Amino acid sequence: xxxxxxxxxxxxxxxxxxxxxxxxxxxxxxxxxxxxxxxxxxxxxxxxxxxxxxxxxxxxxxxxxxxxxxxxxxxxxxxxxxxxxxxxxxxxxxxxxxxxxxxxxxxxxxxxxxxxxxxxxxxxxxxxxxxxxxxxxxxxxxxxxxxxxxxxxxxxxxxxxxxxxxxxxxxxxxxxxxxx
Numbered sequence: 001x002x003x004x005x006x007x008x009x010x011x012x013x014x015x016x017x018x019x020x021x022x023x024x025x026x027x028x029x030x031x032x033x034x035x036x037x038x039x040x041x042x043x044x045x046x047x048x049x050x051x052x053x054x055x056x057x058x059x060x061x062x063x064x065x066x067x068x069x070x071x072x073x074x075x076x077x078x079x080x081x082x083x084x085x086x087x088x089x090x091x092x093x094x095x096x097x098x099x100x101x102x103x104x105x106x107x108x109x110x111x112x113x114x115x116x117x118x119x120x121x122x123x124x125x126x127x128x129x130x131x132x133x134x135x136x137x138x139x140x141x142x143x144x145x146x147x148x149x150x151x152x153x154x155x156x157x158x159x160x161x162x163x164x165x166x167x168x169x170x171x172x173x174x175x176x177x178x179x180x
Contacts (some may be wrong), residue, residue, distance in 0.1 A: 005068070006066050006067065006068055006074065006102075006105075006107060006110065007066070007067045007068075008064060008065070008066050008067075008110050008111060008114045009064070009065060009067070009114075010062050010063065010064055010065075010118070011055050011063045011064070011065050011076075012055060012056065013052075013055050013056050015055060015065065015073075016052040016055055018065075018071060018073050019051065019052070019055065019063065019065070019073070019076070020048050020051060020052060021073075022065075022073045022076055022097070023041070023048070023051055023076075023095070024038070024041065024042065024048075025097075025099070026076070026095065026097035027041045029097075029100070030097065032133060032158060032160065032165055033097075033133060033136070034095065035158060037160075060080075060081050060083070061078060061079065061080045061081065062078070062079050062115070062118045063076060063077075063078045063095075064076065064077050064078075064079075064111055064114045064115055064118065066098070066102070066107045066110060066111055068102070074098060074099045074101070074102035074107060075096075075097060075098040075099065075102060075107045075108065075111050076095060076096070076097055076111070077093065077094070077095060077096040077097075077108075077111040077112060077114075077115050078093070078094040078095045079091050079092070079093060079094070079115050079118060079119055079128075080092050080094055081122065081125065088124060089124055089125060089126040089127060090125075090126070090127045090128070090129060091119060091122070091125055091127075091128055091129075092128070092129050092130065092131075093112075093115060093128055093129070093130040094130075096108060096111065096112070096130075096139070098111075108139075108142055109142065109145075109146075112142070112143075112146055113146075116128075116146065116174075119174060120174060120175065125174060126173065126174055127171055127172070127173055127174065128148070128171065128172045128174065129151075129169065129170070129171050129172075130143060130148060130169070130170050130171075131157070131167050131168070131169050131170075132167065132168050132170065133157075133158070133165055133166070133167060133168075134153055134157075134165070134166035134167060134168045135165070135166070140168060140170075143170050143172075144170075146172065147172050148170040148171065148172040149170060149171060149172070150168055150169070150170050151169045151170060151171050152168075152169055153166055153167070153168045153169070154166065154167045154168075154169065
């Protein structure tokens with residue numbers, strides 16, 4: 001359960017500064033989960049600018065934040081719809097992150113429940129996909145609780161230096177209530 005009142009809501013363009021700060025913190029704290037080292041993101045302003053500009057695109061790419069108070073963002077998750085015609089029935093769950101101080105309080109579950117609600121309102125969206133480090137047992141457990149099922153494991157999904165990390169890809173079929 002949430003120990004303190006947490007507000008879960010879609011981010012807007014006004015949230016851009018706090019969102020980019022959270023994104024940088026997430027990549028700094030868990031670079032493997034984000035697929036890139038902090039230094040790559042910090043020195044590439046185009047990545048952060050793309051993230052900022054996408055905030056108003058709720059119909060295609062909702063970014064959902066968890067807030068403790070008006071300016072303390074403690075978590076985030078993104079839903080990105082595939083824009084190709086033959087794959088427009090799919091979307092990816094991206095960038096789920098909860099600050100260390102807010103972990104274990106149900107924030108990730110609340111974010112994903114809000115994401116599922118947003119997804120259910122997207123016309124024609126039928127399937128969600130997410131990729132998780134195979135060693136991240138907590139994340140895999142959370143997604144499975146929300147009816148995501150493993151599709152396959154990629155043994156060499158990420159490579160850092162000479163080390164490989166396995167990545168498990170999971171999918172979830174959405175109820176047919178959102179089809180046109």
